[in-house]
Amino acid sequence: MSEKLKVIDSDVHHSLRSDRDLLPYLADTWKDRVARAGLGLLYSGYYSPVGVGRQDAQPPGGGPAGSDPDFVVKQLLEPYNMEHAILTGNLFSVSVGHDPDFAAAIASAFNDYTIEHWLDKDPRFKGSLLVALQDPYLAAKEIDRLGSHPGIVQVVSSSASRMPLGQRFYHPIYEAAERNGLPVAIHPGAEGAGQANPPTAVGYPTWYIEWHTCLSTTFMAQLTSLICEGVFEKYPRLKVVLIEGGVSWLPHLMWRLDKNYTALRSQVPWLKKLPSDYIREHIYLTTQPIEEPSQFIHLKQIFEMFDAEHMLLYSSDYPHWDFDSPDHILKWLKPEQRRRIFYENAKQLYGL
Amino acid sequence: MSEKLKVIDSDVHHSLRSDRDLLPYLADTWKDRVARAGLGLLYSGYYSPVGVGRQDAQPPGGGPAGSDPDFVVKQLLEPYNMEHAILTGNLFSVSVGHDPDFAAAIASAFNDYTIEHWLDKDPRFKGSLLVALQDPYLAAKEIDRLGSHPGIVQVVSSSASRMPLGQRFYHPIYEAAERNGLPVAIHPGAEGAGQANPPTAVGYPTWYIEWHTCLSTTFMAQLTSLICEGVFEKYPRLKVVLIEGGVSWLPHLMWRLDKNYTALRSQVPWLKKLPSDYIREHIYLTTQPIEEPSQFIHLKQIFEMFDAEHMLLYSSDYPHWDFDSPDHILKWLKPEQRRRIFYENAKQLYGL
Numbered sequence: 001m002s003e004k005l006k007v008i009d010s011d012v013h014h015s016l017r018s019d020r021d022l023l024p025y026l027a028d029t030w031k032d033r034v035a036r037a038g039l040g041l042l043y044s045g046y047y048s049p050v051g052v053g054r055q056d057a058q059p060p061g062g063g064p065a066g067s068d069p070d071f072v073v074k075q076l077l078e079p080y081n082m083e084h085a086i087l088t089g090n091l092f093s094v095s096v097g098h099d100p101d102f103a104a105a106i107a108s109a110f111n112d113y114t115i116e117h118w119l120d121k122d123p124r125f126k127g128s129l130l131v132a133l134q135d136p137y138l139a140a141k142e143i144d145r146l147g148s149h150p151g152i153v154q155v156v157s158s159s160a161s162r163m164p165l166g167q168r169f170y171h172p173i174y175e176a177a178e179r180n181g182l183p184v185a186i187h188p189g190a191e192g193a194g195q196a197n198p199p200t201a202v203g204y205p206t207w208y209i210e211w212h213t214c215l216s217t218t219f220m221a222q223l224t225s226l227i228c229e230g231v232f233e234k235y236p237r238l239k240v241v242l243i244e245g246g247v248s249w250l251p252h253l254m255w256r257l258d259k260n261y262t263a264l265r266s267q268v269p270w271l272k273k274l275p276s277d278y279i280r281e282h283i284y285l286t287t288q289p290i291e292e293p294s295q296f297i298h299l300k301q302i303f304e305m306f307d308a309e310h311m312l313l314y315s316s317d318y319p320h321w322d323f324d325s326p327d328h329i330l331k332w333l334k335p336e337q338r339r340r341i342f343y344e345n346a347k348q349l350y351g352l
Numbered sequence: 353m354s355e356k357l358k359v360i361d362s363d364v365h366h367s368l369r370s371d372r373d374l375l376p377y378l379a380d381t382w383k384d385r386v387a388r389a390g391l392g393l394l395y396s397g398y399y400s401p402v403g404v405g406r407q408d409a410q411p412p413g414g415g416p417a418g419s420d421p422d423f424v425v426k427q428l429l430e431p432y433n434m435e436h437a438i439l440t441g442n443l444f445s446v447s448v449g450h451d452p453d454f455a456a457a458i459a460s461a462f463n464d465y466t467i468e469h470w471l472d473k474d475p476r477f478k479g480s481l482l483v484a485l486q487d488p489y490l491a492a493k494e495i496d497r498l499g500s501h502p503g504i505v506q507v508v509s510s511s512a513s514r515m516p517l518g519q520r521f522y523h524p525i526y527e528a529a530e531r532n533g534l535p536v537a538i539h540p541g542a543e544g545a546g547q548a549n550p551p552t553a554v555g556y557p558t559w560y561i562e563w564h565t566c567l568s569t570t571f572m573a574q575l576t577s578l579i580c581e582g583v584f585e586k587y588p589r590l591k592v593v594l595i596e597g598g599v600s601w602l603p604h605l606m607w608r609l610d611k612n613y614t615a616l617r618s619q620v621p622w623l624k625k626l627p628s629d630y631i632r633e634h635i636y637l638t639t640q641p642i643e644e645p646s647q648f649i650h651l652k653q654i655f656e657m658f659d660a661e662h663m664l665l666y667s668s669d670y671p672h673w674d675f676d677s678p679d680h681i682l683k684w685l686k687p688e689q690r691r692r693i694f695y696e697n698a699k700q701l702y703g704l
Contacts, residue, residue, distance in 0.1 A: 049618045163555040200573035203515040203549040209616040217569035221552035228562045252600035255643040264561040266401045291607040301653040
């Protein structure tokens with residue numbers, strides 16, 4: 001036998017037994033983050049120091065907040081006199097993964113789960129059909145598969161996307177939604193994750209507070225695209241619901257779009273009226289998280305700058321940390337406005 | 353001699369003699385674009401169908417709009433009773449090229465040109481020192497090189513960037529600006545070009561009308577970053593001027609930031625007051641393009657929601673297509689407000 005070769009291996013990956021093995025070596029401010037969210041935060045996601053769910057929303061029988069229909073009825077629907085709650089789920093990240101087939105499969109499974117465990121159990125729950133954005137033809141197929149279920153009242157997808165949602169790539173989704181008589185809702189959460197665009201127009205901010213603040217800019221860009229690409233001329237019965245994207249930026253965007261349209265309308269010859277007219281006719285916005293200026297009169301003025309009374313839908317964002325109780329927000333509305341925003345607009349839009 | 357090898361070459365690039373060779377083969381709507389802006393539009397930039405410059409702003413002696421100081425005096429300063437005009441140039445694209453040294457060289461050359469041909473010729477012109485964002489240490493060097501020139505009143509850079517401008521990478525610029533007693537201005541134009549981030553939080557829109565509308569979202573993201581990263585705690589004498597980014601979005605952003613700060617301030621422990629307080633103390637916004645709601649009272653209300661009287665600086669955007677004449681905008685302001693916004697605020701900020 002020849003002499004044994006001496007070896008130095010220059011790349012061996014040793015491993016923590018658990019992310020928590022790092023805790024003794026971290027200052028308190030980082031400990032909390034690693035203990036609660038793990039090292040996945042190094043490459044993905046923004047960390048909320050207040051968590052995501054309301055601490056009091058964990059079901060008594062266990063499981064994550066929002067996972068027990070009976071407890072949701074008991075903690076949300078009954079105390080607040082809610083005739084219906086529109087379920088939106090929390091899997092918007094289906095739209096930012098790399099595999100379109102896996103994304104569509106998870107969305108379909110979640111929809112089947114929602115129908116079986118929620119909609120078919122309690123008619124007060126109405127469902128949003130989750131679709132993944134990667135393959136709009138698969139999304140359209142899913143809308144046709146379940147869109148006529150009596151408990152399904154809208155299509156929901158991610159406000160985070162690789163490209164602006166008005167672009168023709170996405171039109172099969174709008175066509176299927178219109179065909180099934182369903183509004184299309186978009187919801188934040190996946191901004192900056194997976195293959196989504198960076199979450200702001202200037203790239204990746206550092207903290208969750210910035211990420212959360214700038215979610216409204218996602219909605220401004222999506223709305224601009226939906227209008228300018230002529231989605232509402234092509235699909236005139238389509239309604240779009242902007243969920244959890246803020247409200248008070250809307251007058252600014254309407255004015256800016258209308259002013260630019262006056263000068264630049266040759267670029268969008270398919271538009272037959274002012275951008276703000278399409279917005280008033282086709283767009284709904286949910287209220288949470290409603291802006292809270294120190295003087296409520298300012299929000300009242302903002303509401304008067306667009307047709308808030310007919311365009312807003314009350315939402316709580318249950319069971320998330322920034323829950324808006326119907327007993328605490330928008331108390332200054334006139335009774336008729338309150339009735340519309342907290343009840344009537346959703347009743348009409350969703351045919352309830 | 354052996355028989356000659358027969359050859360087929362499978363990749364030979366034939367070339368147009370000029371982009372205009374395509375014109376006979378294009379429908380009118382595309383002809384205009386190619387004739388005016390060329391095929392570079394295929395991979396870069398958004399095409400404005402109304403052009404960029406005012407057609408009447410071309411100097412009688414030739415050259416592009418805005419290139420003749422005497423004509424600028426005659427067409428802009430004299431008729432509108434302008435004591436000073438803050439020159440900002442049009443080379444914001446220095447910040448989005450791939451080579452930091454070339455970018456810094458062009459910025460320096462432009463600054464030397466501006467001093468020689470404009471500032472030293474007519475004291476009514478005041479200059480903005482152009483810096484490129486790729487290498488903030490080179491930018492700081494440029495600020496130290498020319499920051500004390502009596503005609504230089506601020507630093508200007510691009511609102512388009514690879515990452516949010518509050519991040520520590522950029523701090524040498526703020527440190528140098530504060531050291532030289534100069535405000536830092538940011539200006540749109542390079543959004544989505546070169547190595548800048550895509551121009552919206554959802555990627556690249558299709559048309560200039562969308563690109564232009566969404567420029568305000570760049571400013572929201574930059575402002576959020578500047579506040580949350582604590583730039584104004586670190587550089588307490590620094591002022592930042594948001595040029596041509598719109599105005600009416602500001603109340604919305606202040607409310608949203610303040611509300612999030614209340615819940616999430618543990619992420620930004622260096623902040624000692626509400627985000628909106630930093631905004632009021634450190635931020636100025638130029639007026640053009642001022643939003644024009646159909647009812648002026650709405651803009652008046654927006655102005656009352658923040659300290660518009662002290663935070664706005666009149667700007668014309670001369671010689672660009674969307675020029676705002678001082679004789680035509682904001683006529684509804686009270687005389688004292690008008691005096692502040694059209695004159696006094698700039699006089700104080702720039703020490704004129």
